[in-house]
Amino acid sequence: MxxxxxxxxxxxxxxxxxxxxxxxxxxxxxxxxxxxxxxxxxxxxxxxxxxxxSYKSSKSVLKTLPTDSPGVVIGPGEDAGVVSFCHQDGKEWDLVVAHESHNHPSQVLPVEGAATGIGGIVRDVYCMGARVTGSMDLLRFGDPQGKKGETTRGIVRGVVEGIWKYGNALGVPNMGGDTEFHPGYDDNCLVNVVAFGVVPHDRIVHSFVPEQAHKEPYVLILTGKPTDSTGFGGATFASADLDGELGMGSVQVADPFLKRVLSEANQAVLDMLFEKEVEFGFKDLGAGGIACVTSELAAHGGLGIDVDLDAVPVSVKNLPPEVIACSETQERYGLAVPATVIDDVLNIYNEKFELPRLFPNCRAAVIGKFTSKPMYNVVCRGENAAETPINYITEGVVYEREELPIENEIVEPDSRPCNPSVDLVKILTSVSGCSREHIWSYYDSEVQGVTRLRPGEADSCVSVPIEGSRVGLAVSGDGNPWYGELDPFLGGAHAVGEAVRNVVATGATPICATDCLNFGNPEDPKAFWQFKQAVAGISEGCNTLGFSGGDFPLPIVSGNVSFYNQSIGGKAIPPSPIVAVFGKIHDHRKATDIVLRKEGNLILLIGTRKDELGGSIFYRTCLNHHGGTVPVFKGALEKKMADWVLSTIHDGKAFSVHDISIGGLAVAGAEMALASGKLGIEFSLDSNPVTLFSETPGYLMEVDGRFIEDITLPEFVSVAGKVCNKSSVSGNGWFVNLEALRKEWSDKLASIVWREEGV
Amino acid sequence: MDSLQIAVKLNTPDPQAITALNAIKAMRLQLPPLKIQRYDLWDFEVIEGGIDTVSNVVKHFSDIVNPNKQSWMFAGEEISFPEEDTELQWVGIVVKDFVDSISDNWTELLKRREFPVLSLSHSVLWRMGYLIDTDEALVKKMALDLAVSKSRSSGLFSNPISQEVFFWS
Amino acid sequence: MSTAAVIRFPGSNCEFETARVLRKSGIDTRIYNWNEIEKLSDSRADAYILPGGFSFQDRIRAGVVAAGESIMDLIFQEAVNGKPILGICNGAQVLVESGLVPGWKPGAIQGALASNLSPGRSGYLSDWVYLKSTDEAREKSPWLCALGQEAIPVPIAHAEGRFVFREDDLDKVKSNIGLVYCGVNGEAAEGWPENPNGSILDIAALMNPEGNVLAIMPHPERCFHLWQVPPGIKGPWGELRRNASLKDLEEKPGPGAVVFKSLAKYLGENNG
Structure with missing residues (x-):
């Protein structure tokens, strides 16, 4: 050479x-x-x-995130994080969680981008040996009524279509997620996806070739869709600036149908391998395709590998070796198994599940042999296509990036006129404040028959994923771009805080979290500072909101970093740390929703209101003001509130619970009433903007009036009002009839984005 | 008023066409098509502007054509199918729902946005490529058999109760 | 013990929960792959269920490709033999595309499940609807014989669920109706969203003339337990759900359980 x-x-x-x-x-x-x-x-x-x-810019910062807690089985590093979940019939079950972004592809190809986003994240959970029991989409779009509204509306429609066309077909219930709009995403939407599942502890599968491969011959079996040129250069595309142009090669074509069949076939293969008690490794193909999966499976198991690209099933003839090896064709997995079981594996994929009949040349094939010599050798048409010491491939690179703080001057509005009857209506019928119902109405949230609380019914979705067990799993994902923009540290901390509250409000105890960190160009010191601040904020949130006892934090067990999210002119998106929190409730029957139960019940306010309306929807929608003091993050107080809420729910004293976040107390109350049909809330509080609209973290809780007679309420709990038998929300000097508003509140998003009315 | 039609095609292999070809193979027909292509057809009735109006709508709505994954062309005189086609004898059938929300909603949306469009309606074109030297009348008959599902074992592309079909010309 | 077979096509995705609720209803149930024809034939199951999902990803038209699969020959024969056959959602689409429903002339396609027709939206719709059974259905359907006259809430999740027939057949089809969409208290549906897809005559489930085959678009297997019912739903089921004790939440049947209870009752009577 x-x-x-x-x-x-x-x-x-x-x-x-x-x-x-x-x-x-x-x-x-x-x-x-x-x-x-x-x-x-x-x-x-x-x-x-x-x-x-490689996480080359972020690695040194990510090390500061808390990842250690007694329940953690596998922290960040493999395809997905794993935490201990519950025991059932003598079996130990673990929860597997993964979180990723698919931002850049979704901006250019909304349908396919969102679809392959789900595809990728679901594969990450499957390949740990788990059954996937839920997914969630955390979406950030530009302003659908703004300067680039037309593009934005098309992207929103496309992303939702991609999610339902792919996600619904997979048979994984969609547990909602959240959707925010901010003009800072006009050129660069965010599509973050979360997937989770359960696996018996003794059936966790690792993404490396096992120890046994040092003693007997092991091969690599590639299974799934035949390789084509799609997604060639995808990983580098995901990490580079969006310039509006890309080669067709970067388009990934999702095929949920094959994925579904393949998932069932995988399950059958895994069952067979466990039954035969052979050790094996399993990994999905994502960025870098065959090249990554072969080198990583081998290197992380301390072996080398010989790969024969001529053995790879392809759908296009004469592809160059680098395309076969690095293309990102969807719906493929790599399996490291002993040579003795080759026939059994191939039989399940190719005969029992008939992959070749379902898609031309779709099948499982042996494409490599693991070797004791630590070399990565690839041959194609008789020539050496790669010959590299294998440890170099996985060694990675690290950069220390510079940071430059951004001084954000806090500007409060000159005056704060407030007419709650008018302002609340304005907020509830704004794009930011209206219902997300139309989006969820495309999602299948109930397939698998394990869903206990669907999107919109409670602060987090709850499912009962293990047959025969009462243990419930609650999940919520959050991140407020308006806070991130004003203060990235608080953006990070409150992302944790809000997701924790959402899980707690259903009665579930947070057990772990994942994060997706969406920022601008890390080579820009200001953007990198934002990134570091947000990570520090998440750390603060997690360190103060651990529920495992002692000083243990809420552990971050998996996550993803997405840089280079910026406008065509190079302006970074609002700092967007997005956090998902997973909670466990021992008895799902005790899970609380936001539906009011009975006229005359009391509404408790948990969390004293403070004058901190910066970034609030009240400032934005009613005063057209975008500055101000963002709510302070008080971790210790949040923890105390959460503990009190959890114990009240577990004692069976709380009828319904809703957290206070975007929109403050008034919006939280209105949302409870809107979910309840004929009931509403009469607040007995002062009618000022701080009390009604400040977004100081807290909760509203419905209890029987007798409940507070017997106990001393903590200092952060007070009586805020009572349940009335009208679909309305009201206070001193104000009244909003929700029956009249309901249609507009639930239909607003559809009217603007899907029907393009009044745009 | 002008009526114009555009045809939209995926730049990558269309999975629907692949499945259709597979399903037809399983029918073990004496004379099956060797290739299948699928196009989305959009019929515009425009009040003014003709070609310009249609081009304008296409430019505005990535849901109709996303140039990052699809290519489109005007049907009729300007239509030009790929070169490889000349190896086969092609016949096209168009499948259209008697009523559908997609067409209704797009028509309403374009009116609301004040495009000079009276209506927009969606249908699907299936092109089947037969051996070049097959009798043309026979090809048409075979294609028509595949076009309409009469029973479980005959026909594929349309359900006659809810859809209409016609030959593409 | 009575037995049932759930047929899995490539792309089905409701096979596990469907099998689960059948087992909970006291019916020994197994899932068969589309290509396990011999095994299925040997099983001599008492009833067959085509579950929901996206067989062949609804390509070309929902249900049409699966309808052409060889395993459907066997299902067709069993349908003609009078065995209870149920198609849920995608399974219903397969039954219609197989000519088993409405089935006046078994094998001929005489109906369609067309794409949803709803104002201002197209594509998939997930929601909860109310359903009501007909007298004929309670009388002759093994899947609906235990139903009462009151309306029950059941979730839907589909993009192609609008029953359509030829103009000339509209009178005839009335006696094939199993379930119709309706209001909370059983009153006639007043258009969308009570009728969520524009289905003609508000049909949600349709039988063959003999009644043993039923194509149902809503998902009864997803509301088998009371805890699966949304807390905010209107009507008596909402009251029941919101006021349920912990014990009731777990032990009380959901509104969909009665479909499977019907089958258990029917098989119990017929198999002695």
């Missing part, structure tokens, strides 16, 4: 191949192989060293 190239030559290669790596990185690679790298090696390392795969 040729001798080691100089820098000029490397730069030419980079530009010729459209690589994202720097000349320094290319030089490092050339040093590893001591010659001109092959095209396959260039593309493989380009993927492995992309921000998406």
């Amino acid at each position: 040729s001798k080691r190239p100089d820098r000029e030559e490397l730069k030419k290669e980079i530009s010729k191949r459209g690589l994202a790596m720097t000349a320094d990185e290319a030089d490092k690679l050339a040093g590893y192989v001591d010659r001109l790298p092959t095209p396959l090696e260039f593309h493989l390392f380009d993927t492995m060293w992309s921000e998406h795969c």
Whole structure:
């Protein structure tokens, strides 16, 4: 092979191949192989060293996140995080959680981007050996009525279509999520996806070749859709600026139908392997395709591998080796198994589940052999396509990025006129404040028959994922861009705080969290500062909101970083740390929703209101003001409130509970009434903007009047009003008839985004 | 008033066409089509502007054509199918729902947005490629058999109770 | 013990919960893959269920590709033999595309489940609707024989659920109706959203003339337990759900359980 190239030559290669790596990185690679790298090696390392795969800018910051807690089985590092969940019939069950972004693809191809986003995250949970029991989409779009409203509306429609067309077909219940609109996302929407599932503890599957492979011959079986050129360069695309142009190669085509069949076939294969008691490794194909899955399965198990690309089932003839190896064709998995079970595995995929009949050339095939020599060797049509010491591939790169604080001056509005009867209506019929019902109405939230509380019925969705067990799983994802923009630290902390409250409000105890960190260009010191601040905020939130006793934090067990989210002009999106929290309720029957139960019951306010309306929907919608003091994050107080709410629910004293966040107390009360049909709330509080609309964290709780006679309420709990038999919400000097408002509140989003009325 | 039709095609292989071809293979017909292509058809009735109005609508709504994944062309005189087609004898059938929300909603939306469009309606074009030297009348008959589902084992592309079909010309 | 077979097509996705509720109703139930024809034939099941999902991803038209699968020959024969056959959602679409429902001339396609027709939206719709059975259905359907006259809430989740027939058949179809969409208290549906898809005559479930085959678009298997009912739902079931004790929440049947109870009752009487 040729001798080691100089820098000029490397730069030419980079530009010729459209690589994202720097000349320094290319030089490092050339040093590893001591010659001109092959095209396959260039593309493989380009993927492995992309921000998406290597976390090269974020790694040192992510280390500061709390990840350790007694229940954690597998923390960040593998495809998904695993925590201990419950015992049932002598069996130990674990919860598997994963969280990712699919932002850039969704901006360009909303339907396919959102669809492959779900596809990818669900594969991450499947490949830990779990059954996937839920997914969730956390969406951030531009202003559908703003300057780029037309593009935004098309993207919203497309993303929702992608989610239902793909997600519903998979048979995984969609547990909702949240949707926010902010003009800062006009050129760069965010599509964050969460998936979770359950697995018996002794059936967790790892994404590396097992120890036994050092003693007997092991092979790599590739299964699923035949490889084509789709998604070639996908990982580097996910990590590079959006410039509005991309080659067709980057389009990933999702196929939920194959995925569903493949998932069932995988389950049958895993059952067979466990029955035969053979050790194996299993990993989904994502960024970097075959090249990543083969090298990672081998390297993380301390072995090398010989890969034969001629054995790879393809749908297009004569693809160059780097395309076969690095394309991101969807719906594929890699399996490391002993050579003795090859026939059994192939039989399940190719005969029992008839993959080849369902899609031309879709099948399982042996494409590699693990070797004791730690080399990554790939041959294609008789030629060496790669020959690299394998540890270099997974070694990664790290950068220390510079940061530059942004001074945000706090500006409060000059005056705060407030007419609650008018303002509340304005908020509830705004795009930010109206119901998300229309979006959920496309989602199948009930497949599998395990759903206990659906989107909109309670603060978090609750399911009962293990047959025969009463243990419920609650899940919520949050992140307020308006806070992040004013104060990224508080944006991070409140993302944790709100997700925790949402889970707690249903009676579930938070057990773990995941995060997706969406920011601008990390090479821009200001954007990198925002990133670091938000991570510090999440750490603060998690460190103060641990529920495992002692000083243990709420552990972050999985997550993802998405950089380079910015406008066409290069302006970064609002700092968008998005956090999902998972909670466990021992007896799902005790789970609380937001539906009011009985006229005359008392409404308790948990969390004293403070004058901190910065970033609030009241300021934005009623005063057209975008500044102000963001609510302070008081972790210790939040923890105390959560503990009190949980114990009250577990004692069976709370009839309904709703957290106070966007829109404050008035909106929380209105949402409870809107969910309840004929009942409403009469507040007995002062009618000022701080009391009604400040977004200080808290809860509303419906209890029987006798409940407070017997106990001393903590200082953060007070009586706020009572349940009345009218569909309304009212207070001193104000009244809003919700019956009249209901249609507009629930239909607003559809009218603007789907029907384009009045835009 | 002008009537114009556009045809929209995925730039990547269309999974629906792949499944259709598979389903037809399973029918073990004596003379099956060797290739199948699927297009979305959009029929515009425009008040003014003709081609310009249609191009404008297409430019405005990525739900109708997203240039990152689809290509489109005007049907009729300007239509041009791929070169590889010349190896086969092609016959097209159009399947249209008697009533459908997609067409109704797009028509309403365009009116609301004040495009000079009277109506927009959606249908699907299935093109079937037969051996080049097959008798043309026979090809048409075979295609028509596949076009309408009469029973479980005959026909595929349309349900005659809810959809209409016609030959593409 | 009576037995049932749940047929899994490529892309089905409700097979597990469907089998689960059948077992809970006292029926020994197994899931068969689309290509396990011999095994299925040997099983001599007492009843067959085509579950919900997206067989072949609804490509070309929901249900049509699965209807052409070889395993449907066997189902067709069993339907003609009079065995109880139930198609839920996608399963209902397969039955219609197989010519088993309405089934005046078994095998001929005489109805359609067309795409939902609703104002201002198209595509998938998940919601809860109210359903009411007909006298004929309670009399002759093994799937509906235990139903009462009151309306029950059941969830729907589909994009193609609008029953359509030829103009000439509209009179005839009335005696095939199993369930209709209706208001909370059983009053006639007043358009959307009580009738969620524009289905003609508000039909939610349709039988063949003999009554042994039923194609139902809503999902009774998803409301088998009381705890699966939404807390905010209107009507008596909402009251029941909101006021339920912990014990009732777990032990009381949901509104959909009666479909499977019907089958258990029917098989119990017929198998002695």
